Amino acid sequence: xxxxxxxxxxxxxxxxxxxxxxxxxxxxxxxxxxxxxxxxxxxxxxxxxxxxxxxxxxxxxxxxxxxxxxxxxxxxxxxxx
Numbered sequence: 282x283x284x285x286x287x288x289x290x291x292x293x294x295x296x297x298x299x300x301x302x303x304x305x306x307x308x309x310x311x312x313x314x315x316x317x318x319x320x321x322x323x324x325x326x327x328x329x330x331x332x333x334x335x336x337x338x339x340x341x342x343x344x345x346x347x348x349x350x351x352x353x354x355x356x357x358x359x360x361x362x
Contacts, residue, residue: 295342299330303337306330 287294301310309330313323 295338297334297338299334300327301330302334303330305333305337309333 284294284296299306300313301307309326312318313326313330318326
């Protein structure tokens with residue numbers, strides 16, 4: 282919703298997601314979703330996917346005049362509304 286609103290306002294935005302958002306992150310996401318992992322293994326994979334997301338996308342976008350929408354931020358806003 283926020284992403285579509287920003288586009289309608291002619292504000293450049295990038296839509297991404299966690300867990301995922303990068304080629305490597307999407308592979309890790311599939312493993313987390315489809316494999317029967319113990320909690321520690323799943324947590325470590327989530328952190329690995331987040332690191333890929335941060336290093337490949339977010340760090341780059343912070344330097345650009347873009348607005349980044351991540352699902353967890355949207356869910357937080359939705360929760361407090």
